[in-house]
Every structure is written in structure tokens, then in C-alpha cells.
Amino acid sequence: MRVLVVDEEQGAPPDHWSAIAEHTVRGRALRFGLAEAADTAFDPAADHNREYVLARVRAFSLNYRDTALALGEHAEGTHDRGRGFGSDFVAEVAATGSAVRGLRPGDRVIPSMDWPPRPGDTVSAGVVTNTASRELQRVHHSRLVPVPTAMSDAQAASFSIGAQTAYAMLRRAEVGRDTTVLVTAATSMTSLFAISAACGRGARVYCLSRSGRGADLLAELGVVRSFDPNDPADLKDLARLARQIRGFDAVVDPFCDAYVLTAVKLIGFNGHYVTCRLMGGPHDEMAGTDTPGGHWLSMLTSLVSKNATIHGQCLGVRADLEAALGDWDAGRLRVVVDSEFSGADIGPFVRRTFDPARLGKAAYVFGDRDHDEYPERDDTTKGA
Numbered sequence: 001m002r003v004l005v006v007d008e009e010q011g012a013p014p015d016h017w018s019a020i021a022e023h024t025v026r027g028r029a030l031r032f033g034l035a036e037a038a039d040t041a042f043d044p045a046a047d048h049n050r051e052y053v054l055a056r057v058r059a060f061s062l063n064y065r066d067t068a069l070a071l072g073e074h075a076e077g078t079h080d081r082g083r084g085f086g087s088d089f090v091a092e093v094a095a096t097g098s099a100v101r102g103l104r105p106g107d108r109v110i111p112s113m114d115w116p117p118r119p120g121d122t123v124s125a126g127v128v129t130n131t132a133s134r135e136l137q138r139v140h141h142s143r144l145v146p147v148p149t150a151m152s153d154a155q156a157a158s159f160s161i162g163a164q165t166a167y168a169m170l171r172r173a174e175v176g177r178d179t180t181v182l183v184t185a186a187t188s189m190t191s192l193f194a195i196s197a198a199c200g201r202g203a204r205v206y207c208l209s210r211s212g213r214g215a216d217l218l219a220e221l222g223v224v225r226s227f228d229p230n231d232p233a234d235l236k237d238l239a240r241l242a243r244q245i246r247g248f249d250a251v252v253d254p255f256c257d258a259y260v261l262t263a264v265k266l267i268g269f270n271g272h273y274v275t276c277r278l279m280g281g282p283h284d285e286m287a288g289t290d291t292p293g294g295h296w297l298s299m300l301t302s303l304v305s306k307n308a309t310i311h312g313q314c315l316g317v318r319a320d321l322e323a324a325l326g327d328w329d330a331g332r333l334r335v336v337v338d339s340e341f342s343g344a345d346i347g348p349f350v351r352r353t354f355d356p357a358r359l360g361k362a363a364y365v366f367g368d369r370d371h372d373e374y375p376e377r378d379d380t381t382k383g384a
């Protein structure tokens with residue numbers, strides 16, 4: 001099987017690596033490659049596999065958390081980047097254990113990133129794998145969800161973490177028809193899912209975006225207006241708008257370190273503020289612009305005076321992912337795929353993944369680029 005691997009070695013790469021590409025991430029020169037590895041062993045008749053599935057990954061994409069995995073920043077012994085990395089994937093069921101019901105060889109599935117863990121359930125632990133780029137995965141059947149036939153591999157490989165988290169955030173913030181929502185970091189993958197889903201259910205969605213680079217896409221998704229957090233005139237307009245509408249019903253914020261103080265003050269009575277921010281590793285820098293110590297009390301005062309609620313949200317539950325897939329199937333949700341790579345294009349894939357100009361996900365598809373079997377619905381948006 002193939003697997004995307006990374007190291008920091010100089011000189012000749014190992015013989016089993018191909019499509020080698022160098023790229024600097026957070027100031028560290030990394031070497032990426034597609035390695036050949038021994039197939040994952042799987043005996044469908046074995047008792048220890050009775051609830052497990054052998055899944056053949058068709059495509060994968062990388063996330064904020066994969067940066068730390070690629071840089072080898074996890075505690076020693078917890079992750080070997082030489083065995084691969086990656087979090088999101090779409091796979092085809094290759095074989096099933098004897099007690100697996102509801103999944104059959106040939107089904108296309110994505111991982112369900114369930115959180116929090118359920119007591120007594122030893123397989124419900126967040127992100128399903130840290131090595132999504134390994135072509136053959138042994139996965140507990142309960143962690144896999146079938147995807148609609150019309151969804152392309154690139155779209156499906158871009159789905160789980162972003163969609164499941166965004167849907168959980170909207171659930172916590174009680175976003176529905178006619179809710180007024182402010183979404184920060186508008187061009188982050190999490191926010192693009194949140195914006196598309198909120199607009200799809202009839203909410204009035206405004207957003208904050210530092211770069212402003214997704215203006216056309218955001219308007220297409222249904223955003224009423226996008227504000228620049230670095231433009232004082234825009235911030236005044238946003239405050240005026242918040243007064244007019246008696247505050248936002250909900251703020252969805254993937255970067256609380258940048259936005260929490262600003263955002264909480266814009267919430268209305270009984271409003272909700274929800275963030276999913278997790279540091280991606282020890283060297284992930286705090287955005288820092290919105291968290292000077294002295295302002296916390298003023299933020300909390302604002303929160304208390306409005307009976308508003310702050311929610312922390314990590315990933316989601318299976319129902320969030322199923323709701324997102326259902327909305328996609330019904331045409332109420334878009335998956336923004338920036339670009340798709342395959343074959344020897346590891347270099348272009350890695351460079352685009354870490355490119356700040358990327359708008360939506362970069363996906364790597366194993367095998368050929370022939371998608372006739374899963375015709376691509378026309379909601380893929382290419383980045384600049």
C-alpha cells in the first residue's frame with residue numbers, strides 16, 4: 001500500500017519513497033514522500049476483527065492538527081510520522097468482520113469524529129486515525145459513515161472534521177431559520193461549512209475575515225456582509241449593525257484567541273458564543289490580538305449582563321455528521337474543495353495544503369483521476 005510520509009533528513013531518501021518533495025513548514029525544512037508499505041493485515045474470519053472493517057483509502061486531506069503531526073510535535077512514542085499522517089479520508093470498504101452489519105465491501109465511507117468519548121465505549125475517541133494517508137486502514141465499523149453516491153472523493157475526503165465540528169457548533173448555538181449569526185475566520189474550512197450550513201437553513205449570516213480573499217465565495221454561499229477585523233471603519237459598522245439587530249443570536253468562532261473579546265460584546269440577550277479552537281501543537285502561535293488579560297473582565301461583564309452562554313465544542317457526534325451528509329445530499333450544504341491532486345503530485349499537494357491562499361481543502365486522490373464512477377456534483381469551488 002501507499003502512504004504519505006514526512007521526515008527532516010537530508011541526503012538520499014529511502015528507496016521505498018517516491019514523488020519526493022521538500023517544503024518548509026513553520027520554518028522547518030520537511031521532506032515529504034509517497035512510501036510503499038506492507039499491506040495492513042486483516043483476516044475477516046478472525047475473532048478480534050469481528051466488529052472491524054478493512055477500508056481502502058481512496059483520498060485524504062490534511063487539517064490544522066496534521067501540521068503538528070508532520071512536524072513531529074507529539075509526545076515521544078505517540079505518533080511516528082514515518083508511518084504516515086493525516087486525519088480526514090474517504091475509503092472503500094474492502095472487507096468486513098463477521099459481526100459487522102450495515103456496511104458491505106464496495107461501500108464508500110468517511111470517518112465519524114465522535115466527541116466526547118462515551119463511558120465504557122473504548123472505540124469512541126475523537127479523530128479516528130492520525131495516519132489517514134495509509135491506504136489500508138483497520139477501523140471499528142461504528143466509526144464509519146456511508147457517503148452519498150454523488151459526492152466526489154475529493155469532497156468526501158474534505159468532509160469529516162470540518163463538517164462535523166461546524167454542525168456541532170451550530171447545534172450548540174441553536175442556529176436555525178432567521179437566527180442572526182456572526183462567523184469569524186470566514187475562509188477557514190470550519191467556518192465555510194458553518195456558513196454554508198447556516199445559510200442553507202435560512203439563518204442571516206454575517207462574517208469576519210482578516211484576508212477578505214473569499215468575498216465572492218462568501219457572497220455565493222449567502223453571507224449578507226463580510227467585515228474586516230483590521231479595519232476600524234468596518235468594526236464601527238459591525239457594532240452599529242449589532243445595535244440595530246439587538247445583538248447577534250450566535251457567534252461561531254474557530255479562533256477565540258483572535259476574536260472572543262470583540263465577538264462577545266456583539267452578542268444579544270440570551271445569545272450563544274461557540275468556539276472549537278484547539279492549539280495544533282506546541283508551536284502553534286496564539287493569534288493574540290484579542291486576549292490581553294485586562295479585557296477579560298469586561299468581556300465577562302458583557303456576557304453576564306446579557307445572560308449569554310459560551311460553549312466550547314470539540315468535534316461533534318455522529319448525528320452531526322449524518323445531518324451534514326443529509327444536507328449535502330439535499331443541496332443545502334457545499335463542500336469547498338480548493339484543489340485535487342493525484343499520482344506523483346505530492347509536492348503540489350503539500351505546497352497547496354500549507355499555502356495561506358488556499359480557499360477550501362486540498363485533497364490527494366490515490367489511483368487515477370477517473371471519477372466517472374462517482375460523478376462530481378457541480379459545487380466544487382476552485383481557489384485563486
Ligand SMILES: NC(=O)c1ccc[n+]([C@@H]2O[C@H](COP(=O)([O-])OP(=O)(O)OC[C@H]3O[C@@H](n4cnc5c(N)ncnc54)[C@H](OP(=O)(O)O)[C@@H]3O)[C@@H](O)[C@H]2O)c1
Pocket residue numbers: 063064161162165184185186187188189190191208209210211212213254255258276277278279280286287313314315316356
Ligand atoms: N476542536 C475541534 O474539534 C476542532 C475542529 C476543527 C477546527 N478546530 C479549530 O479551528 C481552527 C481552524 O481550523 P480550520 O482547519 O478550519 O482552519 P483553516 O482552514 O486552516 O483556516 C485558515 C483561515 O482561518 C483564518 N485564520 C488563520 N489563522 C488565524 C489566526 N491566527 N487568527 C484569526 N484567524 C485566522 C483565516 O481566515 P480569514 O482570512 O477569512 O480571516 C485563514 O484563511 C483550528 O485552529 C482549530 O483549533 C478545532
